[in-house]
Amino acid sequence: MNAPRSIPVQRPLLPHADRLVPYLRRIDATRTYSNWGPLADELERRLEAHFDLPKSGVISAASGTSALVGAVLGTAGRAGLERPLALIPAYTFVATALAVEQCGYRPHVVDVDPHTWLLDVAGLHKRSRLDRVGLVVPVAPFGRPVLQDPWVAFRRATGIPVAIDGGASFEGASDEPGRFLGEIPTALSFHATKSFATGEGGCIATTDTSAAKRMTQALNFGFYEARDCQWPSTNGKMSEYHAAVGLAELDGWTEKRAALRSVAENYRARLGMAGLGDRFFGVPDVAGCYALFRSADAAEAARVQQSLDRSHVEYRHWYGKGLLSQAYFSDLEHDALDVTREIAPLIIGLPVAPDLPNESIDAVVSALRAGVAAQH
Ligand SMILES: *Cc1c(COP(=O)(O)O)cnc(C)c1O
Numbered sequence: 001m002n003a004p005r006s007i008p009v010q011r012p013l014l015p016h017a018d019r020l021v022p023y024l025r026r027i028d029a030t031r032t033y034s035n036w037g038p039l040a041d042e043l044e045r046r047l048e049a050h051f052d053l054p055k056s057g058v059i060s061a062a063s064g065t066s067a068l069v070g071a072v073l074g075t076a077g078r079a080g081l082e083r084p085l086a087l088i089p090a091y092t093f094v095a096t097a098l099a100v101e102q103c104g105y106r107p108h109v110v111d112v113d114p115h116t117w118l119l120d121v122a123g124l125h126k127r128s129r130l131d132r133v134g135l136v137v138p139v140a141p142f143g144r145p146v147l148q149d150p151w152v153a154f155r156r157a158t159g160i161p162v163a164i165d166g167g168a169s170f171e172g173a174s175d176e177p178g179r180f181l182g183e184i185p186t187a188l189s190f191h192a193t194k195s196f197a198t199g200e201g202g203c204i205a206t207t208d209t210s211a212a213k214r215m216t217q218a219l220n221f222g223f224y225e226a227r228d229c230q231w232p233s234t235n236g237k238m239s240e241y242h243a244a245v246g247l248a249e250l251d252g253w254t255e256k257r258a259a260l261r262s263v264a265e266n267y268r269a270r271l272g273m274a275g276l277g278d279r280f281f282g283v284p285d286v287a288g289c290y291a292l293f294r295s296a297d298a299a300e301a302a303r304v305q306q307s308l309d310r311s312h313v314e315y316r317h318w319y320g321k322g323l324l325s326q327a328y329f330s331d332l333e334h335d336a337l338d339v340t341r342e343i344a345p346l347i348i349g350l351p352v353a354p355d356l357p358n359e360s361i362d363a364v365v366s367a368l369r370a371g372v373a374a375q376h
Contacts, residue, residue, distance in 0.1 A: 064189025143287025260288030
């Protein structure tokens with residue numbers, strides 16, 4: 001007998017080759033392959049219209065991580081001796097910490113709110129030793145977007161630059177760009193596993209078009225118009241090939257978005273019937289590329305994982321057990337991290353694909369149900 005096929009935790013679906021061909025032919029004709037050529041330019045202008053941002057409010061980037069590096073270098077510059085610290089949340093993907101480190105900051109890890117999973121801006125206002133802090137990077141956990149207003153107020157009150165790691169928050173930002181995009185730059189990831197995807201890619205989104213010039217420089221060797229390196233920087237540009245995927249992805253976005261939404265609705269309906277509806281987080285609460293199950297406690301989480309394993313359902317703790325549990329980051333300076341330590345093991349990422357069949361969702365839900373019900 002064949003081993004049963006497992007259900008992958010993510011099965012991304014990007015535009016097919018035939019939808020890319022018209023864009024690829026334009027690359028053949030222009031022989032421009034990178035350096036914000038015509039396709040990257042078109043993608044940026046279309047995303048500006050999509051997000052209701054002014055011209056140069058979207059800067060395409062090679063990845064979400066490089067977009068974050070560009071946003072940090074463009075707004076805060078590299079860390080200085082007086083203010084070496086960057087405050088970042090414990091409950092995030094490792095890229096947040098890696099990006100601030102690349103900009104010379106020493107990450108100082110802060111706990112998150114138990115309900116929103118976000119950094120609590122009110123708490124930060126009251127913190128001591130803010131005079132050592134040169135940067136704050138709030139994160140959009142699982143694509144739950146970060147509000148602009150409280151962070152604009154924080155920056156105004158403290159003078160500390162802020163750059164948002166918007167990660168997977170493309171959908172949230174699309175729905176209410178006026179609340180979630182603004183003068184604080186937001187880095188978005190277009191990684192294959194995100195709802196809106198170009199394979200590798202990302203962008204910075206902002207209404208601050210004067211800072212946009214610095215962020216563009218920061219992604220292009222410090223050059224702006226002249227070949228003169230004027231700013232701390234990297235090479236974080238999006239190639240024309242990735243822009244081609246982005247344009248085709250945007251052409252089909254309405255359908256892809258609806259498909260992801262219907263996966264979440266199908267999860268909700270089935271988990272609701274199993275009496276587990278209140279354990280589920282999916283789009284629009286989080287990004288469509290995530291379907292999250294929250295276990296009641298550590299013992300239940302262990303049973304649920306055993307049950308998923310037995311049923312050949314893949315799952316993932318997308319942010320591990322928090323940043324401090326990553327080998328490289330285990331020595332980072334940090335606050336008490338009780339919330340992250342408690343919730344990270346409980347929040348289990350379930351399979352998602354735009355074309356995830358209902359039979360797969362049924363299999364996931366019966367495995368969850370068995371795990372919750374099992375006696376220890
Ligand atoms: C995906 C993600 C990143 C990294 O983006 P890449 O495009 O993979 O570089 C960073 N932060 C968060 C919160 C993410 O979800």
